[in-house]
Amino acid sequence: MIKPGIPANEEERTRAIDELGIVYSPSEARFDRITRLACRHFEIHTALVTIVYKEIQWFKSLQGMNACSTDREVSFCGHALVNEEALVVENALLDPRFFDNPLVLDGPKIRFYAGQPIKDAFGLTIGTLCLIDSTPRNFSDEDRQDLRDFARLVEAEIAKPIEDNVLTRFIRSLSEKQRSLLIDPIVGSWNRLGFETLLNKQIEQTVLQKETLSLVYVKFGSIDMIMSRFGSDRIVDFRKFTASLIRDTLPNGASIGSIGTDAFVAICAGMSATDTEQLVAHIKERFLKTTLETHGIKALVDVEVASLTITDDKLKCTPGDAIDALLNAH
16 A cells, blocks of 8 residues: 655645634535535445545545544545546556555445545645545546536635634634544534534523524434344434435524434524424425435435424523423423
8 A cells, every 4th residue: 555645735734724624523514415416426325525634534525434534544535635637546456556455455445536636715735525436437538527527616615705603613713622522423413512512602692692592303213113124334324314414404504413323403593483493394304305325225214303492581501401401392
């Protein structure tokens, strides 16, 4: 295996990524939409928005993999950073750089890889939009152009001004190490501690603004049925699918947290009870119409969805109290 080299502007890259606050931060619907489209367009199961940072590569969006990061020294994307054009490996077993790479020999058993470098608003390469398959593939000039176009969509999102809201201020207030302790490393949402910490910030802001705060609770209808039908190792697929679908329905500034193996809670500030009820109905409808495919098996995911809207006069509570009130109401 040949380890990827370090770009000459590595310090500048690292500072730029730090400024974006994009590593050890939750997955976002705006990037998920692009990776989902890329999967459908190229008829492939795995597409990633990868940020190559220090010793890791962080997946800001991922379809088809069950981890939010891997070591940089085994990454394909680390090799792609030094190019303007896509790095294409049509058969990793035949490539001297990768034939004995752990990601080739073991899971996910990469055979095909195509990674188009992505840049920040100042032209610094910070990562890639990449495609992965477990079987060798050909990749035409037209495919390369299409991948470049998808990568430009990612760059357009990265270049957008950072919104000033509780969520973005919370992320930017945390150090890299603090963020790493507050993120679910598999699903890409806040873990229980991260969610309660963010919820506390949101409660403070909501009291100050004298607004309302809504929590939306989404739980698998029967985790025992899922495990008996699909096996415990497929629970991760259901959790990732559920988190992604919730993210895709939430308004800007909302965020979700994993509060258990089978449940998520979303924070939605400033929404009326009526708006929250409409959101709950929309989430239910999406789950009824959207199919998860896991290892060749297609399934609808049965979920229970509930909500709790809290007015400012009842917001002087702890995050734990608010979550307990939601669960009790459900």
